[in-house]
Amino acid sequence: MADVGRLAGVSQVTVSRALSDPSMVSAETLKRIQDAIRVTGYVPNALAGALASNRSNLISALVPSVTNIVYASMLHAFSKIMRARGYQLMVGETGFDLAEEEAVVATHLSRRPDAMLLTGIHHSPAVRRMLLSAAIPIVEVWDITETPIDCCVGFSHVAAAAAAANYAHSHGYRRAAAVTAGDERAARRRDAFVRQFEALGGTPVATVDFPGHASLGGGRQALATLIAEHGFSGGVIFCSSDQFAQGILVEAKARGLAVPSEVAVIGFGDQEFAPHTDPPLTSVRVDREKLGTAAADALLARFAKKTMTNPVTDIGFQIIERETS
Amino acid sequence: MADVGRLAGVSQVTVSRALSDPSMVSAETLKRIQDAIRVTGYVPNALAGALASNRSNLISALVPSVTNIVYASMLHAFSKIMRARGYQLMVGETGFDLAEEEAVVATHLSRRPDAMLLTGIHHSPAVRRMLLSAAIPIVEVWDITETPIDCCVGFSHVAAAAAAANYAHSHGYRRAAAVTAGDERAARRRDAFVRQFEALGGTPVATVDFPGHASLGGGRQALATLIAEHGFSGGVIFCSSDQFAQGILVEAKARGLAVPSEVAVIGFGDQEFAPHTDPPLTSVRVDREKLGTAAADALLARFAKKTMTNPVTDIGFQIIERETS
DNA sequence: CTGAAAGCGCTAACAG
DNA sequence: CTGTTAGCGCTTTCAG
Numbered sequence: 192m193a194d195v196g197r198l199a200g201v202s203q204v205t206v207s208r209a210l211s212d213p214s215m216v217s218a219e220t221l222k223r224i225q226d227a228i229r230v231t232g233y234v235p236n237a238l239a240g241a242l243a244s245n246r247s248n249l250i251s252a253l254v255p256s257v258t259n260i261v262y263a264s265m266l267h268a269f270s271k272i273m274r275a276r277g278y279q280l281m282v283g284e285t286g287f288d289l290a291e292e293e294a295v296v297a298t299h300l301s302r303r304p305d306a307m308l309l310t311g312i313h314h315s316p317a318v319r320r321m322l323l324s325a326a327i328p329i330v331e332v333w334d335i336t337e338t339p340i341d342c343c344v345g346f347s348h349v350a351a352a353a354a355a356a357n358y359a360h361s362h363g364y365r366r367a368a369a370v371t372a373g374d375e376r377a378a379r380r381r382d383a384f385v386r387q388f389e390a391l392g393g394t395p396v397a398t399v400d401f402p403g404h405a406s407l408g409g410g411r412q413a414l415a416t417l418i419a420e421h422g423f424s425g426g427v428i429f430c431s432s433d434q435f436a437q438g439i440l441v442e443a444k445a446r447g448l449a450v451p452s453e454v455a456v457i458g459f460g461d462q463e464f465a466p467h468t469d470p471p472l473t474s475v476r477v478d479r480e481k482l483g484t485a486a487a488d489a490l491l492a493r494f495a496k497k498t499m500t501n502p503v504t505d506i507g508f509q510i511i512e513r514e515t516s
Numbered sequence: 517m518a519d520v521g522r523l524a525g526v527s528q529v530t531v532s533r534a535l536s537d538p539s540m541v542s543a544e545t546l547k548r549i550q551d552a553i554r555v556t557g558y559v560p561n562a563l564a565g566a567l568a569s570n571r572s573n574l575i576s577a578l579v580p581s582v583t584n585i586v587y588a589s590m591l592h593a594f595s596k597i598m599r600a601r602g603y604q605l606m607v608g609e610t611g612f613d614l615a616e617e618e619a620v621v622a623t624h625l626s627r628r629p630d631a632m633l634l635t636g637i638h639h640s641p642a643v644r645r646m647l648l649s650a651a652i653p654i655v656e657v658w659d660i661t662e663t664p665i666d667c668c669v670g671f672s673h674v675a676a677a678a679a680a681a682n683y684a685h686s687h688g689y690r691r692a693a694a695v696t697a698g699d700e701r702a703a704r705r706r707d708a709f710v711r712q713f714e715a716l717g718g719t720p721v722a723t724v725d726f727p728g729h730a731s732l733g734g735g736r737q738a739l740a741t742l743i744a745e746h747g748f749s750g751g752v753i754f755c756s757s758d759q760f761a762q763g764i765l766v767e768a769k770a771r772g773l774a775v776p777s778e779v780a781v782i783g784f785g786d787q788e789f790a791p792h793t794d795p796p797l798t799s800v801r802v803d804r805e806k807l808g809t810a811a812a813d814a815l816l817a818r819f820a821k822k823t824m825t826n827p828v829t830d831i832g833f834q835i836i837e838r839e840t841s
Numbered sequence: 842c843t844g845a846a847a848g849c850g851c852t853a854a855c856a857g
Numbered sequence: 858c859t860g861t862t863a864g865c866g867c868t869t870t871c872a873g
Contacts, residue, residue, distance in 0.1 A: 192850065192851070193850085201859075201860090202859070202860055202861085203850090203851085203860095204851095204852080204853095204859075204860065204861080205858090205859060205860075207850095207851065207852065208852095208858090208859085211852080215858075215859095216858070216859080217858060217859090220858080220859085232645070232646075232649055234622070234625050234626055234646070234649075234650070235626045235850090235851085236567075236626065236628060236849090236850050236851070237623075237626040237627050237628070237851095238563055238566050238567050238572060238627065238628050238849090238850080238851085239567050239849070239850035239851040239852090239865090240850080240851050240852070241563050241851085241865090242561075242563045242564050242567055242849090242850080242851070242852090242865045242866070242867085243850075243851045243852040243853075243864080243865050244851080244852050244853080244865085245852090245865070247563060249627075256592070257582060257588045257591055257592055257607075258585060258588045258589050258592050260583060260585065263582050263583045263588055264583050266582060267581070267582055267583050267609070270609065279606065279608075279623060279624075279627065280606070280607060280608075281604065281605070281606055281607075282582075282605060282606075282607045283604075283605075284592070284595065297559070298562075298604060299604075300559050301559055301560050301561065301562040302562050302563065302574075302604065303561060303562070303563050320557070321557075321559070324557055324559075325559070406788055406789065406792075407788070407789035407792045407793070408788070408789065408791065408792035411792055434789075438792065441792065441793065441794050444769065444794060445794045463731055463732070463733070464731065464732035464733065464759075466733065467731075467732045467733035467736055467763065467766070468732070468766065469766050469769060469770045517866065517867070518866085526843075526844090527843070527844050527845080528844095528866090528867085529843075529844065529845085529867095529868080529869095530842090530843060530844075532866095532867065532868065533842090533843085533868095536868080540842075540843095541842070541843080542842060542843090545842080545843085560866090560867085561865090561866055561867065562867095563865090563866080563867085564849090564865070564866035564867035564868085565866080565867050565868070566849095566867085567848095567849050567850070567851085567865090567866080567867070567868090568848080568849050568866075568867045568868040568869075569849085569867080569868050569869080570849070570868090842873105843872100843873085844871105844872085844873080845870105845871090845872080845873100846869100846870090846871085846872100847868105847869085847870085847871105848867105848868095848869090848870105849866105849867090849868085849869100850865105851864105851865090852863100852864090852865085853862100853863085853864090853865100854861105854862090854863085854864100855860105855861085855862085855863105856859100856860085856861075856862100857858105857859085857860080857861100
């Protein structure tokens with residue numbers, strides 16, 4: 192930066208100003224500086240800038256996994272807005288394990304992010320303490336709580352699952368099953384679905400749980416298991432993800448079972464392929480782009496003014512009725 | 517750090533040493549320092565450390581899109597290794613546009629990453645210049661070239677597509693079509709497939725291109741288009757992605773077309789669901805985890821010693837024969 | 842094994 | 858509009 196200044200015949204600070212706010216230097220000085228930058232191939236050092244200004248322009252985003260499309264698409268929407276505002280993203284994967292999250296949070300905080308996005312509302316006491324003393328805006332996503340660390344953007348998993356149970360019951364289903372991936376929020380939905388479906392007078396809900404992530408193969412296997420081991424002989428299957436639902440459709444077709452008359456399915460997530468399965472998949476839609484943009488908006492609002500109008504943003508959900516139930 | 521030192525009765529530098537290399541301080545001093553850290557809740561400032569040491573421990577990884585599972589799973593494998601070695605990932609999305617890539621590269625370089633992962637081997641002259649003068653290890657992935665910026669890890673798209681054409685021909689197919697997403701590498705595969713299939717004596721290959729990313733819906737539409745507008749009446753369809761292939765299977769089943777006798781399909785990527793479609797999908801496998809780990813290994817080797825044994829790593833591909841062709 | 846001093850490249854005051 | 862002076866919180870180097 193000093194070299195650039197020397198070449199342009201100004202001091203180093205003037206170069207700094209030209210870069211951070213061009214309106215602070217005269218037009219001709221600006222031009223000379225820009226020329227000098229081009230000639231020298233100068234690349235600013237954001238590290239030094241961050242240290243001096245105490246603003247890193249970094250946002251850290253922690254998700255369970257980047258290979259899960261629901262988190263990836265949320266990140267995409269989130270980062271698009273943040274990038275447009277000059278912030279860069281540091282992405283971290285926390286798995287579904289609180290201890291792992293703790294280590295990731297610690298290393299990310301050492302980079303002094305200006306804000307942090309966290310997935311979920313359940314964190315270890317150590318994480319809460321670190322986050323609180325970091326004193327930066329924090330947004331927790333994919334769930335809502337009355338007691339966020341700072342603010343949260345999401346929806347009620349209990350309400351979504353109960354709505355699915357109501358939907359199933361009102362469409363005449365009295366028998367049901369649930370297929371669930373190894374994810375705390377999915378498990379909460381499963382429990383809420385079971386509770387509500389049975390409360391409405393449905394027969395006991397059979398459940399099949401997978402420890403890992405949802406997959407098409409898992410959905411096929413789940414239907415096979417339900418039939419072979421749970422005596423499943425018709426009814427609606429509430430899935431924790433559209434991936435499972437798609438697998439159930441494939442397996443049903445392979446077995447010659449009619450959908451929805453013999454096997455009905457409700458997916459979760461309303462992923463891109465849901466309208467194009469055969470038959471088109473009924474699913475609970477969660478607007479992942481909106482989740483990402485609302486999370487970004489919440490952080491930007493916190494940057495603008497310290498007072499929060501409302502720390503809890505419920506983006507809701509929607510049951511998209513198609514032809515599988 | 518000075519506070520911690522005061523509490524432990526040592527100077528600030530000693531704390532620094534205790535953190536960077538515990539063996540440099542005596543056992544009892546170390547213990548006092550660790551206690552002091554616990555008491556004060558001290559969180560190191562990696563920004564300052566990076567500025568002073570000229571090593572940021574940051575790696576920037578640039579992919580076209582994080583919502584595409586093939587890039588996401590590569591990133592996952594890559595970051596796992598890098599994180600274990602103490603490096604953190606800055607993720608950037610470049611889209612499929614060279615100009616966008618330029619802006620992303622510039623901002624990432626300003627953060628002084630210790631190395632960079634780039635997707636693809638085609639970059640603008642400005643990007644090459646910036647990267648060269650950054651003088652850090654660079655790995656280009658998903659493709660190979662004799663003239664990488666620094667080193668590359670990938671496979672030959674031309675060879676993969678030609679192998680698919682050979683496979684189709686040797687399995688008796690004389691008619692073929694290709695369905696391709698809007699991605700330069702996919703287009704190169706399409707061209708290589710067409711060239712080889714026709715060279716082997718196949719009839720002219722009908723092509724359907726989509727500007728955006730591959731999807732199940734796109735695959736369904738592609739088969740409909742091939743039948744309606746290209747008079748497709750049997751043969752093998754080479755897809756740029758398993759997503760398209762899956763859509764073709766769904767559409768074929770919906771139309772009552774037998775697979776593979778009336779419509780045969782070859783996917784690309786061998787994604788998780790490929791073995792579980794009905795019938796199981798024949799696909800060109802690219803080991804994305806291996807791609808990520810090999811890219812990480814290449815950078816780590818560059819960190820260890822400046823001389824490269826071999827700058828080009830070809831991880832190859834494999835045609836997985838299942839039942840759709 | 843520990844400490845003192847210097848400085849990484851920038852921004853934030855304060856002057857002029 | 859521009860320059861001067863002080864740091865930001867660390868690591869590095871050189872002494873002891």
